[in-house]
Amino acid sequence: MTRLAGRRAIVTGAASGIGQASALLFAQQGAEVLAVDRPGVAFAFDEVAGPGRILPLALDVTDEAAPEAAVAAANAQFGGLDILFNNAGVGASVLAAQMSDEAWDQVQAVNLRAVFRFARAAIPLLIKSPAGRIINTASVMAQGADYGLAAYCAAKAGVLGLTRTLALELGRHGVTVNALMPGAILTGMTRDSFARPEVAEVWARKSVLRRLGEPRDVAAVALFLASDDAGFVTGQALAADGGLTLRI
Numbered sequence: 001m002t003r004l005a006g007r008r009a010i011v012t013g014a015a016s017g018i019g020q021a022s023a024l025l026f027a028q029q030g031a032e033v034l035a036v037d038r039p040g041v042a043f044a045f046d047e048v049a050g051p052g053r054i055l056p057l058a059l060d061v062t063d064e065a066a067p068e069a070a071v072a073a074a075n076a077q078f079g080g081l082d083i084l085f086n087n088a089g090v091g092a093s094v095l096a097a098q099m100s101d102e103a104w105d106q107v108q109a110v111n112l113r114a115v116f117r118f119a120r121a122a123i124p125l126l127i128k129s130p131a132g133r134i135i136n137t138a139s140v141m142a143q144g145a146d147y148g149l150a151a152y153c154a155a156k157a158g159v160l161g162l163t164r165t166l167a168l169e170l171g172r173h174g175v176t177v178n179a180l181m182p183g184a185i186l187t188g189m190t191r192d193s194f195a196r197p198e199v200a201e202v203w204a205r206k207s208v209l210r211r212l213g214e215p216r217d218v219a220a221v222a223l224f225l226a227s228d229d230a231g232f233v234t235g236q237a238l239a240a241d242g243g244l245t246l247r248i
């Protein structure tokens, strides 16, 4: 099945974890994908099997010119843009009392400001698409809290507010805007923590499915939101967390 046949996508944070799995899945489902990640980070897309294709593009999403450069590249290579998957993100674990301005600003720059700036740059092309989509990766931490995550939680909560407002503003153009809220997923961001069995076990047990998530668990939800199946879904935040947030 090719659920994204003919669709043109940008996926940020595409060299690892959720972004990599999504770029692969989108291409397997027929999309042409511009895979954006930081300069110097290795892309590994050898196993692309399917009708789509992936073009890597080394860009730091926080660079002032990055959004326009990515959108221009998609336009030049694919002739337009249908899907923007704003997924690049960084973690940070510092208690608020000790957090520097620089640490705060860096988390906001990647996890929130770049999400806004990429969306703004993509709007002119997305509104020309018959099925424009913006998908923003938030987190269950957008609605939760944990020690040391003030900057991260604030940024991810901001992503939800941005998502809802963009959905409102772009609805008349037929563009849907939704957020993903992954739970505990085994990726580059969490690999070191989950390498400690006691940490991995705690997070696996928090999920009612009793396991950590895999990048493909979240990529499958991104595919749904990108596909025609989600054409009447907008302004929503969809948790892909194995039920981690069911219990309070």
Ligand SMILES: NC(=O)c1ccc[n+]([C@@H]2O[C@H](COP(=O)([O-])OP(=O)(O)OC[C@H]3O[C@@H](n4cnc5c(N)ncnc54)[C@H](O)[C@@H]3O)[C@@H](O)[C@H]2O)c1
Residues within 6 Å of the ligand: 012, 013, 014, 015, 016, 017, 018, 019, 036, 037, 038, 041, 059, 060, 061, 062, 087, 088, 089, 090, 091, 110, 137, 138, 139, 140, 181, 182, 183, 184, 185, 186, 187, 188, 189, 190
């Ligand atoms: N792993 C989890 O448990 C989890 C849970 C909730 C939300 N998330 C979110 O999922 C998204 C993807 O993260 P992941 O878990 O796949 O982690 P990951 O570290 O495997 O992937 C993140 C990718 O983003 C890239 N990136 C970071 N800063 C960048 C920048 N300035 N410019 C370009 N690329 C940049 C990294 O190089 C990396 O390839 C993030 O937004 C993260 O906050 C992850």
